[in-house]
Every structure is written in structure tokens, then in C-alpha cells.
Amino acid sequence: MIKGLYETHIQVSDLENATNFYTKVLGLKFAHKDENRRIAFLWVGKDKEFMLGLWEQKEDLQTRHFAFTADKEDILNYSAEFLKNKDLTPYNFLKNGNEKPMVFAWMPALAIYFNDPDGNQLELISILEGDGKPELGVLSYEEWLEKAS
Template sequence: MIKGLYETHVQVSNLENAIQFYTEVLGLELAHHDETRPIAFLWIGKNKESMLGLWEQKENLQTRHFAFSADKEDILNYSVDFLKNKNLKPYNFLKDGIDEPMVFAWMPALAIYFNDPDGNQLEFISILEGDGKPELGVISYKEWLEKKLR
């Protein structure tokens, strides 16, 4: 019965600023801004594939994590520069100071992280072809290419 995840919601400290970040910086489309309560909905992808809800929370903000699916080539060749050009700091899962995408070998999937202005941890992720190799842990894409051929 379940086909996928359609929507998720995050808390933001300033709804107008968050709408601007997600639409102007990340390129999501505003679907609905509820004028009667501090919430907005944004379309993710084409044809209303999925939705992000932004809920303004002035106190006790609880940050969350979610991932945007992206093409492998975009993550490898474009994501880091895209984020830096938007004044965002890309980082890998290990948070080791290296701003290159890494592979979760168990899936396998390629990912790079960044934060929104409220500290919600966002991710671009792409599932890679082939079988997972959990014993490899989290490794660079170069290492993945070398080790997956063995």
C-alpha cells in the first residue's frame, strides 16, 4: 500500500525567512501559505510529487533532518558549488571538514549535507546502482568506485 513518503514538516523560527530560503535559495515552489496560522507548504519536484511543510515555532525550536533526492551526477559535479554559491556550508556525514559527497556503502547512496538557517539538517542523496557493502561503512565516492569493483 505505501508507495513512498509524500510530505514532511519542519519547524522554523521565522516563516517568511524560511519561505524565502526554500523558494529563492533552493528553488522549491510555494504551494500554499496559510494566512490564518504560521504555516506554509512547498512543492518538492515536479507534478506535486512531494511536499515540505514549514511551521513557525518561536520558542523551543526542534530541528530535524530530511533528504532531497537528486541525480548522482548533480551531487558529484554541482552540489558543492551550488551550496557554496548560495552561502551554505556543505559537509559530509562524518563532519570531518571535507566538503565532498560520501557514500553510505550499506545502501549504497551518495550524499552531501547542509543546514537551513534554523539548523535543520538537509541532505542531497542519490541511490547508487549495485548491491550495498555494509562492511565498508561511509567512504568517499572514489573509494566506493575502487572497492565496489573488487
Template sequence: MIQGLYETHIQVSNLEKAVQFYTEVLGLELAHYDDNRPIAFLWIGENKKAMLGLWEQQENLQKRHFAFSCSKDFILNSANKFLEDNGLKAYNFLKNGDNKPMVFAWMPALALYFDDPDGNQLEFIHILEGTSQPALGVISYADWLQRKDDSKV
């Protein structure tokens, strides 16, 4: 019945600036801009398989979280520089001052976080190969590789 998540919506304080951030910085494609509501819809990825709605909200802005699927290589080797080059700060799930991606062992998935200009928490995520290991919790990628290799012995 359900085949995936098609769209999600977030509130932004300035629609024009948010559209600029999501299109020019993150590379999403503008699908529709409606000044009357005010709202903008952006395509995520190719083939119109996912969409993000940006709703302008002047007061009582409610921050949200969502994740973008990315390649493992991008998260490990390019994400921090990409974010830094665009004036954004990467952080890990623990928010302990480290900007290295971490692994949610229960999935398993590699993830790195950053905030949009309105403070919405965004995430780059990649589902890793391997067996779910919930008991490990959230660990560094290096620890994940070590544990993954140890489990083959």
C-alpha cells in the same frame, strides 16, 4: 499499500524567511501559505508527488533532518558550488571538515549535507547502482568506486 513518503514538516523561526530560502535558493514551489497558523506548504519536485511543510515556531525550535533526491552529477560536480554561491556550507556525514560527498555503502547512496538557516540538517542524496555492502560503512566516493570495481574481479 505504502507507495512512498508524501510530506514532512519542519519548524522554522521565521516563516517568511524560510519560504524565501526554500523557494528562491532551493527552487521549491510554494503551494500554500497560511498566515493564521502560521504554516507554508511547498511542492518538492514535479507533479505534486511530495511536499514540505514549514511551521513557524518562535521558541524551543526542534531541528530536523531530511534528504532531497538529486542526480549523481549534481552532487559530484555542482552541489558544493551551488551551496557556496548561496552562502551555505557543505559537509559530509562524518562532519570531519571535508565537504566531499560520501557513500553509505549499505544502500548504496551518495550524500552531501548542509544546514538551512534554522539549523535543520538537509541532505542531497542519490541512490547508486551496485550491490549493498554494509560492511564498508560510510566511505568516500573514490573508495566506493575502487571497492565496486574490485568486486567485479
């Protein structure tokens, strides 16, 4: 019955600023804005494939986390540069000052993080081939290549 996740919604402090960030900085496509409810809808990927809703919340903003699918090679080779060129700070799951992507061995998946202007935690993630190895925890991609084979 369930085939995937179609949409997610987050709170933002300034709808126009957030809409500009997600469309101009990250490249999502504007879909619709409802001024009465102060919400904007954006397409992620192809039109009507996945939607992100931005809800303006002036008080008691609750930040959230979600991940964008990305290609493994893009995450490995370009994610830090891509994010820095957009004045965003990439960080890994451990938040240890290293901006290199890490592997969640249980999936396995490669991921790198960054925040939007409101502090929502965003992630670029790519599912890796092969079986998960939960006993390896979270490790660098290089360590994953050594230990997973």
C-alpha cells in the same frame, strides 16, 4: 499499500525567511500559506508530487533532518559549488571539514549535507547502482569505486 513519502514538516523560527530560503535559494515552489496556523506548504519536484510544510515555532524550535533526491553527477560535480554560491556550507557525513560527498555503502547512496537558516540538517542524496556493502561503512566515492567492484 505504501508507495512513497508524500510530505514532511519542519519547524522554522521565521516563516517568511524560511519560505524565501526554500523557494528562492533552493528553488522549491510555493503552494499555500495558512496565516492562522503560521504554516507554508511548498512543492518539491513537480506540483503535488512531494510537499514540505514549514511550521513557524517561535520557542523551543526542534530541528530535523531530511534529504532531497538529486542526480549522482550533480552531487559529484556541482553540489559544493551550488551550495557555496548560495552562501551555504556543504559538509560530509563525518563532519571532518571535507566537503566532498560520501557513500553510505549499506544502501549504497551518495550524499552531501548542508543546513537551512534554522539549523535543520538537509541532504542531497542519490541512490547508486549495485548491491549494498554494509561492511564498507561510510567512505568516499573514490574508495567506493575501488572497493565495490
